[in-house]
Amino acid sequence: MSATRAEIAVVAVAELFRGDGEIVVSPMGLVPQLGAKLARLTFEPDLLMSDGEAYLVTTDGVVEGWQPFRKMLDTIVPHGRRHVVMGANQIDRYGNQNISAIGDHARPKKQLLGVRGAPGNTVNHRTSYWVPRHSSRVFVDTVDVVSGVGYDNAAKAGPSAEKFHDVHRVVTNLGVFDFATPDHSMRAVSLHPGVTRDEVAAATTFEIDFGSVVTSREPADEELRLIREVVDPKSLRDKEVPA
Amino acid sequence: MADKRTTADAVAAELRDGMTIGIGGWGSRRKPMALVRAILRTPVKDLTVVSYGGPDVGLLCAAGKVKRVVFGFVTLDSIPFDPWFGRARETGAIAVTEYDEGMFGAALSAAAQRLPFLPMRAGLGSEVMRANPDLRTVRSPYADGEELVAVPAQHLDVALVHLNRADARGNAQYLGPDPYFDDLFCLAASKRFVSVEKVVETPDLLAGGPVQSLLLNRGAVDGVVEAPRGAHFTTAVPDYGRDERFQRHYAACAKDPDAWPGFADRFLSGDERSYLSEVDKFEAEAA
Numbered sequence: 226m227s228a229t230r231a232e233i234a235v236v237a238v239a240e241l242f243r244g245d246g247e248i249v250v251s252p253m254g255l256v257p258q259l260g261a262k263l264a265r266l267t268f269e270p271d272l273l274m275s276d277g278e279a280y281l282v283t284t285d286g287v288v289e290g291w292q293p294f295r296k297m298l299d300t301i302v303p304h305g306r307r308h309v310v311m312g313a314n315q316i317d318r319y320g321n322q323n324i325s326a327i328g329d330h331a332r333p334k335k336q337l338l339g340v341r342g343a344p345g346n347t348v349n350h351r352t353s354y355w356v357p358r359h360s361s362r363v364f365v366d367t368v369d370v371v372s373g374v375g376y377d378n379a380a381k382a383g384p385s386a387e388k389f390h391d392v393h394r395v396v397t398n399l400g401v402f403d404f405a406t407p408d409h410s411m412r413a414v415s416l417h418p419g420v421t422r423d424e425v426a427a428a429t430t431f432e433i434d435f436g437s438v439v440t441s442r443e444p445a446d447e448e449l450r451l452i453r454e455v456v457d458p459k460s461l462r463d464k465e466v467p468a
Numbered sequence: 469m470a471d472k473r474t475t476a477d478a479v480a481a482e483l484r485d486g487m488t489i490g491i492g493g494w495g496s497r498r499k500p501m502a503l504v505r506a507i508l509r510t511p512v513k514d515l516t517v518v519s520y521g522g523p524d525v526g527l528l529c530a531a532g533k534v535k536r537v538v539f540g541f542v543t544l545d546s547i548p549f550d551p552w553f554g555r556a557r558e559t560g561a562i563a564v565t566e567y568d569e570g571m572f573g574a575a576l577s578a579a580a581q582r583l584p585f586l587p588m589r590a591g592l593g594s595e596v597m598r599a600n601p602d603l604r605t606v607r608s609p610y611a612d613g614e615e616l617v618a619v620p621a622q623h624l625d626v627a628l629v630h631l632n633r634a635d636a637r638g639n640a641q642y643l644g645p646d647p648y649f650d651d652l653f654c655l656a657a658s659k660r661f662v663s664v665e666k667v668v669e670t671p672d673l674l675a676g677g678p679v680q681s682l683l684l685n686r687g688a689v690d691g692v693v694e695a696p697r698g699a700h701f702t703t704a705v706p707d708y709g710r711d712e713r714f715q716r717h718y719a720a721c722a723k724d725p726d727a728w729p730g731f732a733d734r735f736l737s738g739d740e741r742s743y744l745s746e747v748d749k750f751e752a753e754a755a
Contacts, residue, residue, distance in 0.1 A: 279645035293646040294494055294520075298570040303589065325566065326557070330599045336557035338548060339521075339541035344568035345590030374593035382593035385614045389589070 228444050230398060231256070231466035232452050233417045234357075236444045237396045239264040241310060241353045247271040248306040249281070249292070255465050256396075257310040257355045262456040263448060284456070302342065305350040305389055311343060313354045313395075315368040318410045318431040320392035322347075322354060322373030330370050343372035348379065351391040357465050359397035364429040376409035398466050399425050401441060406434055415441040471636045474691040476506035476698075476740060479661045483507060483626060486535070488516040490576070490622075490657055492629030492650035493702065496522040496545040496710055498642070500630035500663050502698035502740050507533065509739070518622055520572065520649065522702060523715070526552035526722060530732070534562050538622060540569040544715055551722035566599055567591075567619075573649055575622035580655035585618040592617060627657035630699045631683065632707055633676055634664040638689030641673050641681045644705040654688040663693040665707045697744055713754055714747060 228236075238260025242250055245264075250272050252261040262284045265272045273290065275297075276282045281290030292301065301307055314337055315323040322343060328334030346352050352373060356363055371378055379390040395402040400416040412434040416425060422435050444452065452462070480503065483489065493499040504524045514535040519525050521542030528534050530552040542553040556562045567575065568590040578586045587606055590596075597603055597617070606618040629650040634640035640662045642650070654660040662684060673682060698704075701711035701718065721731035735746050 291645075293648070294569075295573065295647065295649055295652075298573050302570055325595065330566070330595055332560045333557055336542075336549065336554040338543055339539055340566055340568055340594065340596060341541045342569045342590075344592075344594035344596050345570040345588075347594075348589045348592050371593070371595045371598075378593040382597075383615055385589060385616055386592035388614075 228449060229463065229468045230417060231462035231468070232444055232449060233441050234396060234398060234466050235259045235263060235452055235462060236448060237401050237415070237441055238310065238355060239267070241394055241396065242269050242272060242308060245269055245272060245308050247273065248308060249273045249275060249301055251275050251307060251309040253277070253309070253311050254355055255461055256357065259452065259456050259462060263451055266451050266455065267448060298342070298345070302345050302349050308351040308353070309346050310353045310355050311346065311373065313356055313363060313373070315363055315365050316354060316356065316395060317365055317368050317375060319375035319377040320373070320395070320404050320409070320411070321368045321371050321375030321378055323368035323370045325370040325372045327369055340370070340372040344374060347374040347390060347392060348386050349389050351393050353393045354395045356395060356397040359399040359425065359428045361428055361430050364431070366430050376404055399428065402433065410434065412436070413438040415439045417441045418443065469637060472638045472686070472689065472692045473636050473667065474693055476502050476663065476693050476695060477509070479503055479628070479691055479693060480506035480510045480512070482659060483510065483512045483515070485512055486514045487625040488518060488623070490624035490627040490653040491517060491519040491524045492627065492648060492653045493522065493524070493699070494520045494646070494648045495541070495543045496702045496715065498630050498644065498648060498699050498704055499524045499702040500628045500698065501700055501702060502695035503628045503630070503661065503663050503693065504528065505736065505740060505743060508736055518624060520569070521550070521553065523550060523718060526550035529553055529556040529562060530722065530728070536563040536565065538565040538567065538572070540567050540572045544719060546710065546712060547715060547719050551719055566596060568594070568596055571596065571617065571619045573652065574619040576649060576652040576656045578619060578621035579623045580652055583621060585620050587616040588619050589616055591619070622656060624653065624657035625659065627653040627660045629653055630663045630695070630704065632665050632704060633668050633673060634662055634692045635670040635673060636667055636692060637670070638662065638684065638686035638692050639670065639673060639682060640664060640684040640689060640692070641677055642683050643677050643681060643707070644703070647683050651683050651688065654684055659690050660688055661691040661693065662689050663695040663698045665696055665698065665704060667692060667694045695740065700744070700747065714750065717750070
C-alpha cells in the first residue's frame with residue numbers, strides 16, 4: 226500500500242505523542258485528532274483524549290471523564306500533564322506562534338481568534354503545532370502577535386517562563402520540524418516523501434537547519450488500515466491535505 | 469421569600485454608560501442572548517464587555533455599545549471569527565484587554581475572592597504583557613523566588629448569564645455538559661442576572677438533574693428572567709443546540725455592510741417576541 230501525503234502527516238502527528246503515556250492530549254483540528262487517535266490505537270494506548278467539549282473520550286467515543294473548560298484552565302493546563310497540538314497563523318524560527326491578529330496589536334490589519342490558551346499552554350506544558358499549508362505567509366521572520374511563546378521570548382521572560390516551556394515540534398504538509406539546535410532555532414527533522422529542501426526553503430522566510438534531516442516514515446500497513454477504515458473512513462484528511 | 473423574577477428589558481435598564489459587564493457562556497455557547505438583545509434596544513454606551521466572546525461581543529460592537537473588550541478569544545465556534553468584532557478591532561473602534569484564557573478566569577477568581585490579584589505563569593513572554601504595559605509581575609516570597617504574572621482582579625458591575633432552569637428565587641441549574649465560568653462571573657459582580665429557558669418550582673430542579681447541576685444559589689443572583697430560547701442562536705443544550713443556519717446568516721450579514729441594515733431591521737429592531745417570530749419565519753422560509 227502506498228500512503229498519501231495526508232496519511233504521512235497523520236502518522237507524523239501520531240509520532241508527536243510517542244512516549245507521552247497517561248496524559249491529556251488536546252489535538253486541535255482534524256489531522257491532529259486523527260494522529261492522536263492513531264497513536265492511541267497503536268503505540269500510546271494510555272493517552273487521555275479530550276473531545277474539544279467537556280468530555281474525555283475513547284477512540285470509540287465512549288466518555289471516560291469530565292473535563293469542562295474551567296477544569297482545563299484551573300488544573301489541567303497549570304498542572305502540566307498535557308500535550309496540546311495547536312494551529313498557527315504565523316510561526317517563526319524560535320517557535321513563537323500567532324493566532325491573535327495580523328499587524329499591530331493595537332490596530333490589527335486582520336483580527337483573528339485572540340491568543341486563546343496559547344500563552345498559558347506554552348509556559349506550562351508540551352506544545353506542538355500543526356500547519357496544513359506550509360507557506361512563507363505562515364513561516365515568517367517575526368510573528369506579529371506572540372500568542373504561543375517561543376524559545377527566545379521564554380528566555381527573555383526569565384526562569385518562570387522557561388521552567389516548563391517545551392515547544393516540541395511543528396508538523397506541516399511538507400515535513401516535521403523541531404528546535405533542537407544550540408540556539409533553539411528551527412531544524413528539519415524529516416521531510417515527507419517527495420518533498421525537497423528547496424520546496425521547504427521557498428515556503429519559509431527564515432533559514433532552517435537541514436543538517437540531520439531524514440525522510441518522514443511511511444505508515445505501517447496496520448496504521449494505514451486504521452487510518453482508512455477506523456479513524457477516518459470518510460477520508461476527510463484529503464480535504465485538509467490534498468495529495 | 470423574595471421573588472426575583474424580572475424581564476430582560478428591566479435588566480437592560482439597570483445598565484449605565486461606562487459600566488463593566490461580564491457575559492457568561494463560552495464562544496457561541498449558552499450566551500444570554502435575550503439579555504444582549506435587550507441591551508441593544510437601550511441607549512446605553514461605552515460599556516466594557518468582559519467575555520469568553522461569541523456573538524454577544526459582535527452584536528454589542530455592531531450597535532456601538534462597546535468601549536473596551538476584555539477577552540481571550542472571540543469566536544462563533546463553527547465559524548472561526550465574528551465579523552463585527554473583527555471590524556471593530558480593525559477600524560480601531562474599540563480598545564481591548566487581551567488575556568490568555570486562563571488569565572481571564574484568574575482575573576474573575578481574584579475578584580470573586582476579593583483579592584487584588586492572583587499569580588500565574590500564563591502570560592509570561594507573550595504579547596499579553598507587551599500589549600498591557602500596566603500588567604505587573606510578582607515575586608514569590610518563598611525560596612523558589614519565582615517571578616509570575618500578577619493577574620489583576622476583574623470586578624464586574626453586572627454579570628449576565630444564561631442557564632437552563634431556575635426557581636423564582638434565583639437558584640439556577642445548567643443541564644448541559646459544561647458550567648463554563650458562569651458562577652465565577654456572578655461571584656465577581658455587584659449585580660447578577662440569570663436568564664433561563666424555564667422557571668420551575670424549587671423541587672422540580674432536582675427532578676431535572678443531579679444536585680451538582682445547581683450551579684448558582686440564590687445568594688449569587690439578583691434577578692431571574694424567564695427567556696425561552698434566550699440563548700438563540702447559541703447553544704443551550706440539552707434544550708437546543710446551536711442554530712447553525714441562523715448563525716451562518718448572522719455572519720454573512722455581519723460581513724456585508726449592505727446586508728447588515730436589513731438583518732438589524734428584521735431581527736433586532738423589535739422586542740424578543742418579534743425576534744423569535746422572525747426567526748421562526750426565517751426557518752420556515754429555508755425549509
